Amino acid sequence: MKNLGLTVKYGLLILMSVLSIFPFVWMILGMTNEAVDITAGKIMVGNQLIINFQNLFQSDLNFMQALGNSAFLAVVTTILALIFSSMAGYGFEIYQSKAKDILFTILLLSMMVPFAALMIPLYRMFSQLNGTPLGINNMTVVILPAICTAFLIFFFRQNIKSFPKELVEAARIDGLGELNIFFRVYMPTAKNTYAAAAIITFMNSWNNYLWPLVALQSPDKRTVPLVLSAMGASYTPDYGMMMCGIVIATLPTAFIFFLLQKQFVQGMIGSVK
Template sequence: MTNKKNSSAIQRRLIPTYIFLIIVSFISVFPLYWMIAAATNRSVDVARGKITFGSYALENFQNLTSQTDLWGALGNSFLYAIVQTVVALFICSLAGFGFELYHDKGKDKVFSILLLAMMIPQVATMIPLFKMISSAGLLNTVWAFILPSISTPFLIMMFRQNSRNFPIDIMEAARLDGLSEFQIYFRMYMPVMKSTYAAAAVITFMNAWNAYLWPKVVMADTRAQTMPMLIANLASGYTVDYGMLMMGVLFCSIPTMIIFFVLQKQFAEGITGSVK
């Protein structure tokens, strides 16, 4: 009886906490709900603050596809984001693998210099980067989009920190079995560090998908525009169709939400440095 009374007393004390968490959850989810609801209403209804679902979703979708190159922008965003994610994961994981698991007197100094790049704002390097990309004739290409971001200090640091949990005995045993260093990387390191790869993939894909400023600089051709650029163009006219705009925002948000929900467990493990 005493245990039941203590348990019920604890539950009663937790009621305010549950109420607070429920309220915060509703506040957090409301913008997502409003985005979906606004995509189903007319522009005038959205401007008036209507928050219930309407019956104009198909009309907004038809206007979006007829007035913009929606599928082209979606295809460009997927292409740029996927290529950048794959290349960045390979380069940054290889760098983190080398920085942590190989011993050299100067590697810590090199890594410290590399981390200094995190202090430099993107806008400070935008003009020289644009001149380099323009001189190489890469404007309006996937390489113009991904080259400045395929090796970031944050991802290298993330892989190096998580590599500290990588069992060194595996590498020594693999060397005794005659495996080369690249074979150790592909056959031993990558499978063990899969949670870190998942977390890095989510971060890189979201950053690439939501990038706006740099693509706006190097993607002058409308055929190379991405989803954030398309949405910005929809919102910059003299008259804005808010229903069509929110339908575009919905299409832009769906891929990142799917990626996060599919990889959320691995993302949490990778951020906390878990290695399996």
């Protein structure tokens, strides 16, 4: 019975693994086939890989420019979000008061509001600043709402709960200012937390579709998700070209995750202690 149980368990695990990996395998095989073969469900290596890549980079959708736009938004958003969200989480935990607890509760409640409900107020607010760097159709419009989110603040605050407060007191006795304590004492001890937050923020920014679709109206400001959506919205979609674009768009997030996966797991565990 024990062997039977192990066989069933591992059989289910293998089946779930195959089901999870199959879409990625099909996507990679689709890069090498024509659109008609992909539509027909062909699961074999084709001979159209170079042609599909040529079509992707020579199309009028400017895929390379979209890659640059997405990379810029993702990197800048991640860096700013790590700094400001961690400072907010640090402040909420280190400097306790009833007013801050009420404010933090309101902040958590804001997580229940779907972003689609916030788009119209955000659009109206930024549209009133047209003609400035904070107006619609500027990269800053996409970056600003993402640099200090309720989830990241909560994430950092939970991690700081396990941070030894004696280090803060010792640093104050040594004459360090509050900002120096944050940057020179707390940040070096929270590398795993920053790694986990960096992965989450980078992936969210890289895959962000809805708000850039509304806020970035010029073709030269398009990001990768917008370009991929435009490919699928054409009258006769070139699925081979789309698969090439999807694979390229997947590589940065996959690389960062596999590079920081150990720190990601440790950071997530540390945040819920």
